[in-house]
Amino acid sequence: MARRVELHTLAPDFTLLDWQGQPVQLSQFRGKQHVVLVFNRGFV
Amino acid sequence: MAQLRQGYSDFAARGAEVIVVGPEDAGAFRKVWQQEQFPFIGLPDPTHSVLRLYGQEVNLFKLGRMPAQVIVDRAGMVRYVHYGHNMADIPSNEELLAILDALNAPGAPAAPV
Numbered sequence: 001m002a003r004r005v006e007l008h009t010l011a012p013d014f015t016l017l018d019w020q021g022q023p024v025q026l027s028q029f030r031g032k033q034h035v036v037l038v039f040n041r042g043f044v
Numbered sequence: 045m046a047q048l049r050q051g052y053s054d055f056a057a058r059g060a061e062v063i064v065v066g067p068e069d070a071g072a073f074r075k076v077w078q079q080e081q082f083p084f085i086g087l088p089d090p091t092h093s094v095l096r097l098y099g100q101e102v103n104l105f106k107l108g109r110m111p112a113q114v115i116v117d118r119a120g121m122v123r124y125v126h127y128g129h130n131m132a133d134i135p136s137n138e139e140l141l142a143i144l145d146a147l148n149a150p151g152a153p154a155a156p157v
Contacts, residue, residue, distance in 0.1 A: 004099035005125055011116040014094045016065070016087040019073035024063070024085055030120045033061045034144055038048065039100045039112040040066035041131055043076050 011035075045082065051137035052083045058144040059118070065089050065098075067109065099127070115140065117147050 005011065015025040029035050048055075048062055055062050062084035066073070069090045077086050089095050100112045111134050115124035124143045126135050146152060 004127065005114060005122050007122055007125055009122055010120055011114070011122045012097050013120075014097060016089055016094060017070070019070045019077055019086050019088055021070070024087055026063075026116065027120060029061060029116075029118075031118055033059055034118055034147060035116040036055060036060050036062045036140060036144075037098070037114040037116060038045075038062065038064045039095060039098060039109070039114075040045070040064050041109045041111045041128075042066060043068060043072060 011037075045080070047134070047137060048084060049080070049082055051141065054137065054141055055144070058141065058148060060115075060144050061085065063087060065094050067092055067095060113140065115143050115147075123147060 011026060013025065013027045015023050018024050026035065045064065048064070052062060064084060065087045067090060068088055070088045073086045073088045076082070087094070095109070098112065098114060100109055111128040111131065113124070113126045113135055114122060117123045124140070128134060
C-alpha cells in the first residue's frame with residue numbers, strides 16, 4: 001500500500017520544474033491561494 | 045483534464061490554482077499543454093518523486109496509475125483527498141468546487157491561524 005496524505009495535516013512540500021522549466025513550489029501558494037493538486041494517470 | 049479546463053475559471057474565482065502532476069517528462073507535457081492550451085500549471089514528475097510523496101497508487105492489474113486529487117488550503121493544510129479506485133474514478137468539478145466554497149466560508153477551519 002502506498003503512502004497517503006492525511007486530512008487536516010500540513011501538505012508535504014515539494015518543488016518541481018514546470019514543463020517550461022520554471023520552478024514551482026507548493027508552499028509558494030501558502031497565504032495566497034488554495035491549490036487543487038491533480039495526480040494524473042497519464043496522457044495516453 | 046478537459047473537465048478541469050471547463051471548470052478552471054470557477055476554480056480561479058474561488059481563489060484556487062490548479063496543478064496537474066504526471067509521470068511524463070517535460071517534452072510530453074509541453075506537447076499536450078501547447079496543443080490543448082491548458083490554463084493550469086503542468087508539472088512533469090518523471091522520477092515520480094511527488095507522485096510517491098502523495099501516495100498515488102500504481103495498480104499493476106489495472107495497467108497504470110490511479111487518478112488522485114488533493115485540495116490544499118491557503119494555510120498549506122490538506123483539506124480534501126480522493127484516491128481513485130479506477131481510471132474513471134475522478135470527482136466532479138462540482139464536488140471540488142463545493143470543498144473550496146466550504147474553505148472560503150466564514151469561520152472555516154482553513155482560516156489562517
